[in-house]
Every structure is written in structure tokens, then in C-alpha cells.
Amino acid sequence: MKIGIIGLPQSGKKKLFELLTSHRINEKDLASGKPLLGIAEIRDPRFDKLVDIYKPNKHVKAKINIEVLPKIEQDSVKKGSIFRDIADTDAMCHVVRKFKDESVYHVHGSVDPERDINEVNSELILNDLIFVEKRLENLEKNIRKTSDKDLEREKVLLLKFKESLDKEIPLRLLKVPDEDRKLIASYPLVTRKEMVVALNVSDDEINDASYVKKMQDRYKDQGIKIMQVSAKVEAEIAELATIEEKKEFMGALGIEEPAIDKLTRLCLEALDLMSFFTVGKDEVRQWTIRKGSLAPEAAGAIHSDLQRGFIRAEVIKYADMIEYQTEEKVKQVGKLDIKGKDYTVQDGDIMNIRFSV
Numbered sequence: 001m002k003i004g005i006i007g008l009p010q011s012g013k014k015k016l017f018e019l020l021t022s023h024r025i026n027e028k029d030l031a032s033g034k035p036l037l038g039i040a041e042i043r044d045p046r047f048d049k050l051v052d053i054y055k056p057n058k059h060v061k062a063k064i065n066i067e068v069l070p071k072i073e074q075d076s077v078k079k080g081s082i083f084r085d086i087a088d089t090d091a092m093c094h095v096v097r098k099f100k101d102e103s104v105y106h107v108h109g110s111v112d113p114e115r116d117i118n119e120v121n122s123e124l125i126l127n128d129l130i131f132v133e134k135r136l137e138n139l140e141k142n143i144r145k146t147s148d149k150d151l152e153r154e155k156v157l158l159l160k161f162k163e164s165l166d167k168e169i170p171l172r173l174l175k176v177p178d179e180d181r182k183l184i185a186s187y188p189l190v191t192r193k194e195m196v197v198a199l200n201v202s203d204d205e206i207n208d209a210s211y212v213k214k215m216q217d218r219y220k221d222q223g224i225k226i227m228q229v230s231a232k233v234e235a236e237i238a239e240l241a242t243i244e245e246k247k248e249f250m251g252a253l254g255i256e257e258p259a260i261d262k263l264t265r266l267c268l269e270a271l272d273l274m275s276f277f278t279v280g281k282d283e284v285r286q287w288t289i290r291k292g293s294l295a296p297e298a299a300g301a302i303h304s305d306l307q308r309g310f311i312r313a314e315v316i317k318y319a320d321m322i323e324y325q326t327e328e329k330v331k332q333v334g335k336l337d338i339k340g341k342d343y344t345v346q347d348g349d350i351m352n353i354r355f356s357v
Contacts, residue, residue: 001064001065001090001271001273002037002064002065002066002067002088002089002090003040003064003065003066003067003089003090003091003092003093003196003267003270003271004035004067004068004069004085004086004088004089004091004092004093005017005066005067005068005069005092005093005095006069006072006082006086006092006093006094006095006120007071007072007094007095007096007097007120008071008072008096008097008106008107008116008119008120009071009072009107010097010104010105010106010107011095011096011097011116011200012095012097012099012200012231013068013071013095014068015231015235016093016095016198016200016229016231016234016260016263017036017038017066017068019231019234019235019238019260020038020040020066020260020263020264021038021039021040021066022038023036023038025068033070034070035067035068035069035070035085035088036067036068037065037066037067038065038066038067038068039063039064039065039066040063040064040065040066040264040267041061041062041063041264042061042062042063042064042264042265042268042275042286042288043061043258043260043261043264043265044061044062044261044265044275044286045257045261046275046277046318046348047059047061047275047277047284047286049322050277050279050284050318050321050350051284053279053321053325053326054279054280054281054284055281056279056280056281056282056283056284057281057282057283058282058283058284059283059284059285060283060284060285060286061286062268062275062286062287062288064264064267064268064271064273064288066267067085067089069082069085069086069089070082070085072120072123080127083124083127083188083190084188086124086190086193087188087189087190089193090193090271091193091194091195091196091267091270091271092190092193092194092195092196092270093195093196093197093198093263093267093270094117094120094195094196094197094198095198095200096113096116096117096197096198096199096200097111097113097116097200098111098113098199098200098201098202098205098211098228099111099200099201099202099205099230099232100202101202113199113215114215114218117197117215117219117224121168121170121222122168124170124190124191125165125168125170125191127190128161128165128171128189128190128191128192129162129165129166131187131188131189132158132161132162132165132189133162135158135187136155136158136159136162139151139154139155139158140155143155150183153180153183154180154183154184157176157180157183157184158184160174161174161189165191169222170191170192170195170222170223171189171191171192172191172192172193172194172195172223173222173223194223194225194270194271194272195223195224195225195270196224196225196226196227196263196266196267196270197215197219197224197225197226197227198227198228198229198263199211199212199215199226199227199228199229200228200229200230200231201228201229201230202230202232203230203232203233205228205230206228206230206233206253206254206255206259207253207254207255209228211228212226212227212228225266225269225270227259227262227263227266228259229259229260229262229263230259233253233255233259234258234259234260236249237249237250237258237260238260246258268288272290272291273288273289273290273291274288274289274290274291274345274346274347274348275287275288275347275348276289276298276345276347276348276349276350276351277318277348277349277350277351278302278350278351278352279321279350287301287302288301289301289345291347292344293344293345294341294342294343294344294345295310295312295313295339295340295341295342295343295344295345295351295353296310296341297345298313298345298349298351298353299313299353299355302353305355305357306353306355308355308357309355309356309357310341310353310354310355311354311355311356312338312339312340312354313338313339313340313343313351313352313353313354314336314337314338314339314351314352314353314354315336315337315338315339315343315349315350315351316330316335316336316337316349316350316351317335317346317348317349317350318348318349318350319348320335321350
């Protein structure tokens with residue numbers, strides 16, 4: 001699973017990529033003109049608290065792939081290369097400039113986040129519309145030659161897509177029946193992907209939520225998740241050597257948690273993934289699975305043998321572990337649940353898998 005970071009020139013997307021992945025972009029990377037791939041750890045305070053409780057010999061955070069794509073500009077839009085890059089990702093993080101700095105140029109000459117979001121959204125919608133219209137033309141020709149029912153079903157679905165795109169409604173808002181998804185599985189439809197918008201704000205705006213709230217209300221009907229982050233402040237936090245120094249610096253700014261940490265979790269959500277945990281003195285580990293996964297599928301995320309030989313799952317809710325602090329106390333108060341193959345795993349579950357192979 002992979003998140004693609006997109007944005008107009010000078011929006012701060014490369015800096016956010018570096019902060020997310022701890023990969024410093026060098027001249028060779030820039031010269032390649034290709035998407036740059038890195039790995040980001042999911043920064044979840046629940047994981048940190050479990051590590052504090054167990055003090056394990058080893059602890060492993062979940063990870064996702066992050067790819068920063070070439071900047072969106074006339075050349076990449078005209079050639080269509082940016083859309084091919086986006087189509088190769090599973091969700092998008094659109095970095096939008098909100099900060100004002102006269103020493104950093106803006107491609108449009110002024111800072112206007114709503115204009116920039118609308119411009120990129122329009123380009124994405126237009127790309128999908130052109131593809132759908134061309135595909136419909138080819139379908140019409142093929143349908144005349146054959147009575148293939150799958151082609152007829154695909155036509156009906158694509159006509160719905162066209163109607164939506166004509167109204168500038170992204171395809172992520174349309175529910176596609178499971179039996180129809182395979183018909184379009186290989187199609188490079190970029191507006192079917194979930195989108196996160198990261199507003200890159202000035203350091204004096206980090207505690208002002210009024211604008212981001214306005215933007216969340218403005219774009220919620222398009223299925224876009226919006227948060228704000230100051231790449232400048234996040235870079236300053238990352239450069240501090242110790243946890244104590246970071247806490248002191250954030251405290252002075254009135255920050256409870258780095259925004260970059262929240263962004264990793266929002267990206268995880270955009271990928272339709274959630275976390276569960278396995279714990280012990282040897283290891284505390286965070287795992288990711290698709291939302292709605294059953295217990296055997298969660299077992300399979302750990303190892304295929306656990307899914308194949310799944311018997312049951314012992315489940316502790318995260319809140320119960322935090323309240324009682326030890327597994328023994330959780331058991332004593334009757335808060336440890338035994339779940340079977342039909343149990344739908346919940347975000348934050350602490351699981352111990354019983355299996356036999």
C-alpha cells in the first residue's frame with residue numbers, strides 16, 4: 001500500500017516527505033525526475049503507551065510506503081505523466097501552501113489554498129473524464145460486435161462515472177458493487193483514490209484552527225480529509241536531539257503532538273487501514289489490516305501459518321489495558337474476550353492468536 005504525495009511547486013511536499021520518511025532528498029534524487037519512494041513509521045501514541053507498560057526487549061511500529069511525485073505543472077499535466085504516477089498509488093496526500101513568504105515564489109504569484117486545491121481537483125477530474133469517454137467509445141464498438149454481458153455492465157458503470165465527472169464530483173464518492181470492481185480494476189482512475197490535504201501553514205498559525213475548520217467544511221462533501229501542518233516547525237522539532245528537548249519546545253509553542261505524527265495516521269486512514277497490537281515482554285508490535293477484517297485475516301498479517309491454523313483470538317481492548325495496566329488484572333475483571341473466526345477486528349485491539357498447524 002502506498003501514499004503518493006502531490007502538490008504544486010514550492011508547496012513543501014519534499015520537506016514533508018523527508019519528515020515522514022527520514023530520507024534526505026539529495027541532488028541525485030532531484031535530477032532523476034522520477035517519483036521518490038520512502039517508508040514512514042505510523043506514529044501512534046497508543047503504541048508508545050503500550051511500550052511504556054511492557055518495556056519490551058524489542059518494539060516495532062507499523063509502516064507504510066510514501067512516494068513523493070514530481071511537481072504538478074503544465075508540462076507534467078500536458079504529457080499526462082503525473083496522472084500515471086498518481087494511478088500507481090493507493091491514495092493521495094496533496095500538500096497545499098498556506099504559508100506566506102515573499103522569498104519563496106508561488107507559481108500563481110499569490111497564496112490561495114482554495115484556488116490551488118480546486119485547480120488540482122479539476123485536473124484530476126478532467127483526466128478521469130477523458131479516460132472514461134475514450135473507454136466508452138471503444139466499448140460501443142465492441143458491443144456492436146458481441147453480446148458480452150460484462151461489456152454491457154461496464155458501459156452502465158462508466159456512464160454513471162461520466163455523469164459524476166461531468167458534475168465535477170470525484171469518483172471516490174460513488175459506491176461500486178463488489179461484482180463490478182473487477183471490471184475497472186486495471187483502470188487508471190485517479191479520483192477513485194482517497195485524498196488527504198495537508199495545509200502547510202506558517203509557524204504563527206499552528207494553533208489557529210479556524211481556517212482548517214473552514215476548509216474541512218468546504219471539502220467534506222468531496223470526501224477530502226484536511227489537516228494543517230507547519231513543515232518549518234516540524235523540521236525544527238525533528239532536529240532536536242532528545243525527547244525532553246522536543247517536549248519543552250512543543251510546550252513553549254502550545255503543541256501536544258507533532259502534526260507530522262497525526263499526518264501518518266491520517267494517511268493510514270486514507271489507505272482504509274487500521275492498527276492492532278501484539279504485546280509481551282519480548283516484543284510490542286503494531287500491525288495494519290484493512291478496516292472490517294476478520295480475526296483470521298489479522299492473524300494472517302502476522303504469519304500465514306496463524307491464519308491457516310487459526311483457532312481463536314484472545315482480545316483486550318486498548319482502553320482496558322490502559323486502565324488496568326496488566327493482562328492479569330484485565331483477566332481478573334473479566335475484560336479479556338475470546339473471539340472466533342467471525343470476529344471483526346476493531347482499531348486498537350490487542351490480540352493474542354491461538355493456532356494449530
